Amino acid sequence: MILYVLCFALFLVGVYGLLTKRDLIKIILSTAIMGYAANLFLVLFGYRHDATFPILTEANAGQPMVDPLPQALVLTSIVIELGITALLVALAIRLYQKYATFDITKMRSLKG
Amino acid sequence: MKDQQGMSIIVKTVTRVSVWLILLYGWYIILHGHLTPGGGFAGGVIIALAFLNVMLAYGKDFTVKWLNIQFLKDMEAASITLFLVMGLLGISFGGAFLANFLGKGKLFHLFSAGTIPLFNVIIGIKVAMSLFLVVWVLADIDSTKGGEL
Amino acid sequence: MPIETWLIFTMGIMLVGSIVALEIRDVLSAIIAIGIVGLAVSIAFLFLQAPDLAIVQFLFEIFALIILVRAFIGKKAHEDSLASNKTAAVVVGVVLLAILFLCLPIFRALPPFGEPLFITSAHYTKMATQETGAANLVASIILDYRAYDTLGEVTVLFAAILGALTVLRTSRRTQKGKESK
Missing domain, CATH: 1.10.287 (Helix Hairpins)
Known part of the structure; x- marks a missing residue:
């Protein structure tokens, strides 16, 4: 259980950065941290004690394997995360070119 | 030193050899995705990193001439269409969308597992091209300027 | 250890x-x-x-x-x-810590570490090598059993990269236009 709590704490660190930081770079890093925590949480669910990795070789035939399903889901999630990071970076660069700052409180025309 | 872009001649000479080794390793990872850890995602990133290696060592202009960027863009757009076409072939030959309609082969052999290696190749091309294009576009921006638009 | x-x-x-x-x-x-x-x-x-x-x-x-x-x-x-605003940081930190402590019973209710539920995956680990012929079970899941997921994932990656390219290329064209004027 302590592992789940630590993983959730990592997620909350990401939420903390997302809520309190005014710098666009720090906001992008916060989303990356939240992604790591979510991925790790899913893989923690699939672990079995005394089980091998889910790839069949001559050496581990017949032995119990860890759950391959969360690993397959997380594999796609990691790739999407990089795509999202690239998109956020592109938007941040565009905003920097327009306003010459990364401080979101200074981008006046974004205010409602 | 005619070519002022890029790094020194030592880096260029090493890159000339190492880029082919990195590409070979990337294709190895992609083609053995159904037997060993790896697959289309990991191998695609390795191929993109090989192209990035060339771009860092030789500069951007040389890389554009060497790689034919328009071809890379076409490959990126075509790979997702190929994925769909494979799915439709699954309908006509296997009875369901994205069905595994090829023969299963023998376990632990390179040509086995039906369509899984083909999907790995398609995904590898897709990931490699799209990630390299992102870096290629990012290389153009001037990170010191701001506030002019 | x-x-x-x-x-x-x-x-x-x-x-x-x-x-x-x-x-x-x-x-x-x-x-x-x-x-x-x-x-x-x-x-x-x-x-x-x-x-x-x-x-x-x-x-x-x-x-x-x-x-x-x-x-x-x-x-x-x-x-x-x-x-950043010090008061806001303290308030947010306290609230998030409270959330962490309030969520502790949830983690107690989850299956303990090392003993997953293993209902769907039992079929995969037993049958995947015969049904797909791939030794790598993760590859057989993402590209055979759940290839539809992967199709959606490739589409999302395509859209995200296309968005990034479009945003960055538009800015470059405007810069060039300004230089020529």
Whole structure:
């Protein structure tokens, strides 16, 4: 259980950065941290004690394997995360070119 | 030193050899995705990193001439269409969308597992091209300027 | 040592690294700290018997670092006026800690670490090698059993990269237009 709590704490660190930081770079890093925590949480669910990795070789035939399903889901999630990071970076660069700052409180025309 | 872009001649000479080794390793990872850890995602990133290696060592202009960027863009757009076409072939030959309609082969052999290696190749091309294009576009921006638009 | 000890150690590194990444002023140091967190995730995947994920996480982390360094290096983002609001930070921190303690019963109700539910996957681990012929069960799941997921994932990646390319290329064209005038 302590592992789940630590993983959730990592997620909350990401939420903390997302809520309190005014710098666009720090906001992008916060989303990356939240992604790591979510991925790790899913893989923690699939672990079995005394089980091998889910790839069949001559050496581990017949032995119990860890759950391959969360690993397959997380594999796609990691790739999407990089795509999202690239998109956020592109938007941040565009905003920097327009306003010459990364401080979101200074981008006046974004205010409602 | 005619070519002022890029790094020194030592880096260029090493890159000339190492880029082919990195590409070979990337294709190895992609083609053995159904037997060993790896697959289309990991191998695609390795191929993109090989192209990035060339771009860092030789500069951007040389890389554009060497790689034919328009071809890379076409490959990126075509790979997702190929994925769909494979799915439709699954309908006509296997009875369901994205069905595994090829023969299963023998376990632990390179040509086995039906369509899984083909999907790995398609995904590898897709990931490699799209990630390299992102870096290629990012290389153009001037990170010191701001506030002019 | 049992695996829990190693994982707690790795997660401690990740917690410290992420807090450093968020609080440090220098941009390059923050990006390096996030790289340390990502590589620690890769090591944690190795401990959790997921070599596929470890390779992918390692490579994508390197790529993300290259993108972040290329985009953000040498920019002055941290002026003195950028220090975040202290009161808001304290309030948010207290609220998040309260959420953490309120959620503790949920984690007690989850299946304990090391004993997953293993209902759907029992079929996969038993039958996947005969049904698909692939030795790598993760590959057989993402490309055969759940290939539809992968199609959606490739579409999302295509859309995200296309968005990034469009946003950056538009700005370049306007710059060139200004220079020619």
